[in-house]
Amino acid sequence: MEIRLVEDGPWRSRIEQTDGMRVPGVAFAPRELLPLEPGDKSLEQVANVATLPGIVRASYAMPDIHWGYGFPIGGVAATDVAEGGVVSPGGVGFDISCGVRLLAADLDQEGLLPHMPALMDRLDRVIPRGLGRGGLWKPPGRAELHEVLRGGARYVVEHGHGVPRDLDRCEDQGAVDDADVSQVAERALERGARQVGSLGSANHFLEIQLVDAVLDERCAEAFGLRAGQICVMIHCGSRGLGHEICGDHVRRLDSAQRRYGISVPDAQLACTPVDSPEGRGYLGAMAAAANYARANRQWLSDAARRAFRTVTGADLDLVYDVSHNLAKLETRQTDGARRTLCVHRKGATRALPPGHPDLPPDLAAVGQPVFVPGTMGTASYVLTGVADNEAFDSCCHGAGRVWSRHRAQREITSGVLRSELADAGVTVRPTSWRSVTEEAPGAYKDVDAVVSAGEHNGLGRLVARLVPLGVLKG
Amino acid sequence: MSPQESPVCGHRSVPHTADLCVEAWAVTREECIAEAVRGVLASFTETSAPTAAVRRECEVRADSDARLLAAVIEEVIYRMEANGELPVDVEVTTAGAGVRLRCEMVSTDVVGQIGAVPKAVSMHGLRLAQEADRWACNVTLDV
Numbered sequence: 001m002e003i004r005l006v007e008d009g010p011w012r013s014r015i016e017q018t019d020g021m022r023v024p025g026v027a028f029a030p031r032e033l034l035p036l037e038p039g040d041k042s043l044e045q046v047a048n049v050a051t052l053p054g055i056v057r058a059s060y061a062m063p064d065i066h067w068g069y070g071f072p073i074g075g076v077a078a079t080d081v082a083e084g085g086v087v088s089p090g091g092v093g094f095d096i097s098c099g100v101r102l103l104a105a106d107l108d109q110e111g112l113l114p115h116m117p118a119l120m121d122r123l124d125r126v127i128p129r130g131l132g133r134g135g136l137w138k139p140p141g142r143a144e145l146h147e148v149l150r151g152g153a154r155y156v157v158e159h160g161h162g163v164p165r166d167l168d169r170c171e172d173q174g175a176v177d178d179a180d181v182s183q184v185a186e187r188a189l190e191r192g193a194r195q196v197g198s199l200g201s202a203n204h205f206l207e208i209q210l211v212d213a214v215l216d217e218r219c220a221e222a223f224g225l226r227a228g229q230i231c232v233m234i235h236c237g238s239r240g241l242g243h244e245i246c247g248d249h250v251r252r253l254d255s256a257q258r259r260y261g262i263s264v265p266d267a268q269l270a271c272t273p274v275d276s277p278e279g280r281g282y283l284g285a286m287a288a289a290a291n292y293a294r295a296n297r298q299w300l301s302d303a304a305r306r307a308f309r310t311v312t313g314a315d316l317d318l319v320y321d322v323s324h325n326l327a328k329l330e331t332r333q334t335d336g337a338r339r340t341l342c343v344h345r346k347g348a349t350r351a352l353p354p355g356h357p358d359l360p361p362d363l364a365a366v367g368q369p370v371f372v373p374g375t376m377g378t379a380s381y382v383l384t385g386v387a388d389n390e391a392f393d394s395c396c397h398g399a400g401r402v403w404s405r406h407r408a409q410r411e412i413t414s415g416v417l418r419s420e421l422a423d424a425g426v427t428v429r430p431t432s433w434r435s436v437t438e439e440a441p442g443a444y445k446d447v448d449a450v451v452s453a454g455e456h457n458g459l460g461r462l463v464a465r466l467v468p469l470g471v472l473k474g
Numbered sequence: 475m476s477p478q479e480s481p482v483c484g485h486r487s488v489p490h491t492a493d494l495c496v497e498a499w500a501v502t503r504e505e506c507i508a509e510a511v512r513g514v515l516a517s518f519t520e521t522s523a524p525t526a527a528v529r530r531e532c533e534v535r536a537d538s539d540a541r542l543l544a545a546v547i548e549e550v551i552y553r554m555e556a557n558g559e560l561p562v563d564v565e566v567t568t569a570g571a572g573v574r575l576r577c578e579m580v581s582t583d584v585v586g587q588i589g590a591v592p593k594a595v596s597m598h599g600l601r602l603a604q605e606a607d608r609w610a611c612n613v614t615l616d617v
Contacts, residue, residue, distance in 0.1 A: 040491065067491040069598030069614055094594045094616040131518070131591050132558050132582025190556040202590035202617045240555040243594035243616065247548065250597060267597035404489035405590060405617075432587040435518070474591075 001265065003043050007031065011456040015043060015059075020265070021050040027061040028391070028457035033445060035066055035402070045072040048265045052077060053273070054085025056334060056341065060391040062348050063453035064372075064400030064445060068093070070268030073347035073401075076394045081274045081329065081340045086262065088271035089253065089282055091344030093325040094246045096286050097293035098204075098237030100349075100371040100397075101170075101321035102382065103301060104223075105230040107314035109210050112230050112469070119208070119311045120427050120470050126303050127206055129199035129474030130431030136197025136299045145193055146181050152291030153298040153321070161302040168360050170321040171350065174298070175291045180284025184241070185248050192241030192292055197299030201431065201474035203398075203439055204236040205373075206304065208470035209380060219384045219463040222366040223319050231466060232304050232316055233380060235373055237325065238293040245289050249282040274329070274342045283327065290326060297321055319382075320369035324349045324397035332392065343392045351385035351395035351460050370395045370460050374447035376439060376471040377424055381451045383460035395460040396451065399444035408443040409434070427470045436473050482608075485513030494518075494592055494617050495599070499610040503539060504566040504573055506602065506609035507546050511564045514547055514615060518589035521562050527578035530559070535572030539602040543611050544595040546575055551592060558582045590617035 004016040008026075013034065015025030025046040027034060035042040042065050049071055050059035056078050065074035070090030079085025105112075112119070128135055139145040147155050152175030157166050167174040199206060211229040214220045225231070238245075254270035256278045257263070262271060272278040305316045327344045334341065352359055352368035359368055367385035374380045378399070385393060403411070414433035417440050421428050430436035454460050483500035494517050498509035534549055536542040546566065554560050561577035568574070592615040602611040 035491070042491075069493070069596040069616070073492055094596075131585065131587040132554070187552055187556070191552065194555065194558070200591070200593075201587070240551075240593060244552075247594050254597070267600065270597070401491045404491055405494065406487055406489045409589075432589075434588045435590060438590055 001044055001047050003047055005043060011453060015047050021047055023050050023055050023058050025050055026058040027065060028459060029063040029065060029453050033063050033449060033453055040067055042067045042072045046075065048269060049075055049077050051265060052079060052086055052088065052271060053262055054079035054083045056080050062396040063450045064396045064398050066400045070266050071346045074396065075346045076348045076391045078341040078343045078392050081342055084273050085342055086271035087274045087279045087282055087327055087342050088269055088344065089246050089249045090268040090270065091346050092286060092327050093346045094243045095237035095325055096242035096246060097290035097323040098325040099293060099321060099323035100233060100235045100373060101297050101301065102319040102371055103232045103316040104225055104319050105308060105314045105316050107230045107312055108228045109230060112312060115312045116470065119307060120429055122307045122311055123472055124429040126307060127199060127300065127472050128197065129472060130201050133198065135195045136303055139193055139196065142189065145189055148196065148295045149181050149184065149288035149291050150179050151175050152294040156295050156298040162298055166298060166318050169318040170294060171323060174294055176287045178284060179288040179291050181288055183281045183285035184245060184288050188241045188244035191244050192239065195239040196296060198239060199236045199474050200239055204474060206300065206472040207233045207468050209233055209466040209468055211464055212379065212467045213465040215462040215464060219366045222363060223369050223463065224317055225319065225464050233373060234297055234300050236296060238289040239296065241292050242289040245285045249285060253278050253282065286327065290323065294321065322349055322371065345394050347397050348394045349397045351389060351393050353385045353387040353389065353393060372396055372398060372447065372451050374399050375441040375444050376428060376468055377421055377426060377441035378447055380466045381462060382464040383451065384463050386458060386461050389459055391459060396454045399447040399450055401443055402445055403443040405438040408438045408440050412437045412440040412442060426468050430473045439473065483509055485509045487513060487517050490614060494615045496613050499608050501608055503609045504568060506611050507543050507573065508564050508566040510543060510611050510613055511547060511550055514592055515561065518587060518591050519560060520586035520588045522586060525580050525584045527562055527580050529576060530579050531574060531576045533569050533572055533574050540600045542572060543602040543613060544600055547595050547613065549575060554582060560585050592617050
């Protein structure tokens, strides 16, 4: 498909509507953040998403956009359910409900430093990650795993591995209610049973971070953050269970879509109407994986909390937990009418504005916390949702890759990376140094530029800047 | 990531911003699938000392050649995660409408990790086809 990219001022570009596109594309990024390397398919993917039946307003790209499969990573698209709008598993991604949670310690850097080596040793021992390391909890049988798929973080907290605030400060209070376990295949359950409470590998991590700067005192206070404070950030998702569900349902929707008169320009965009047996089936299975992901992060939080208490005596309070790979049915006033939309966010974070009814009471005045992790050598940011967000209350989810894993391993040796991180005062405990070079800071966009583009495009407002002190990677 | 290449058969990884892309080629369809599996394994594993392996066999079917390639790699990923085993040697032969997969498996505990662990096969850019004098494939995996 031919891409006609037009700069729309200094902070965003538009992909003009051409044959097959039902809406234009909008990239919330200045030119220097756009993936314009020859052969990169990201913007073509934004245009492909614009062909989906029922899509409304635009196919959006966040400032951290990069090449995915089907949808770009950093893609947002909403479809109108009453107008035959579709759901596409490719618009959620393989790692269903992959997301970030931030926990704040009642500890500052001075209090942490004497304990840092022992804390890193303990976390290194207890946090499962990388190839074949199992999980923190093995469900005794299928019934218990089904309870996780229905109950999410609520199930984990009810069994003594968390506190009520962990649910108050989790998207959907820890679980979505419409999980349909019958739509989850046995193979997905088998993969999931071995991985409850595990980080995985690639860009997933557990980091000890320092609040380096507070940029909005009122929001930071409501979130439970202050300058100089120690935090823990966890990034992971639904592990093999989510991947198996995505693969199963892409195949199922691919076989079914012709019956609905749908053809798509990329097989990974397979879709059917939300209001179809296949669409509802996928959403039920996706909800089960979303609950698994929240339970996964809850288990990891519980282990981190125990390590902190044992080594430092400090506790960890959940700031928030939010997914960045999910589709949600949301009723919205959109372009002059009240509609139920299926909002796909793939590599994009929901960012509710102040006053939104889904916010917990103590965040109602300030909006929803949004997390934008950088890299193991650079800053991460906390933002808050703002009113009048054009992209259906969505924001960027990370720095966004610019190098392939291939190029990262070619450009960065593990020795150089170790030395760079040591100079920056960051302790890293990887499963494999060679593997972790794929995640070198140079492989990503400048996270400062990404969040700045997010703010200028009205996707969120900066609240705090965090820097890494200790990193666990798989 | 040194390419394991020869004019007759081989595999290599190719750049993709987020994921793992593998190209493979061989004289037959079955050997091309086996080369792709070797390419996937080479991207993230390193087997050190020889260790006792156990043979596993299964049949894999799909409604197209490309889907068959995906299904074989998905089988390897499934066994890695559900059983904690990875192949150190792989053989693919014809079997009715599909293929027979024979793997010499070892525990993931004895396999070194040198790259991001693949978790799923994407349909994006998936291809297995006969060219002039050989079979060739492309596959993108989510890691």
